[in-house]
Amino acid sequence: MIKNTKKRNEILMIIQNTNKPLTAQEIYDAIFPTTSINLSTVYRNLELLCQENILLKEIRNDKKSYYQMNSYIHKHRVICTKCHCDIIISDCPLKKLENAIEKSTGYQLTSHIFELSGICPQCQSKEK
């Protein structure tokens, strides 16, 4: 049974009020000045909230896990393989696909990870 604790609420609050996925460390740093908290606590809560499908976790190439709300509206990124800049695709374009995949696999989908890599316009022009 999941209990209602101040620190858990703080973690959720930070994530809800930030419009991009955050790492455990970033969440810790945001909370710590106000409320004393331990990194392990952050990790344990993030893990739990993912299991409950409240949060969505993606592991990026920097080997860090990024957490965001698992809401209907969420974002994906396109990352440049040259300069590592990124831009956000604001509407997740996968809803239709997911319906088809649910039918073909029988899985009841709860979340997904989708991330694109490519070469950004600036790096494309530099190449010429």
Added chain:
Amino acid sequence: MIKNTKKRNEILMIIQNTNKPLTAQEIYDAIFPTTSINLSTVYRNLELLCQENILLKEIRNDKKSYYQMNSYIHKHRVICTKCHCDIIISDCPLKKLENAIEKSTGYQLTSHIFELSGICPQCQSKEK
């Protein structure tokens, strides 16, 4: 300038002849009995081949990096959040999406990561 070495070729060969993404350790284990090689060498080559867009790297929830050929034909997985079983979606359904995203972002897309989570049919029936 990238040189043509026996060990690099071995690594590529293993990946090409395996129809699922592999970890550095798995590649090492596949090569070692035949050819002496060091894990660092495997990692360094995998990194290089990803930069060249020859390989595609995805980091999964077990915190390991999995490598596969970055070919037109590649696969994605649906993973069960309860029992962790998975199934493969054999055709990548994102081609049309990518064209649209290239137009809207200006990025020249080279690869992507796409992974779905949900509840598998077996676990769905257990829940009732």
Added chain:
DNA sequence: GTATATGCAAAATGTTTGCGTTATG
């Protein structure tokens, strides 16, 4: 002959865990 690749051992990093204590329902 010079730049790249390799092996080895050690370090780095993000994350997890054991355990004693504290707080919640």
Added chain:
DNA sequence: CATAACGCAAACATTTTGCATATAC
């Protein structure tokens, strides 16, 4: 008062790095 959450320190696992040597072009 039983179960869940927390803090702390130590452990873990994968990946990276420094440096000396070997290999490719």
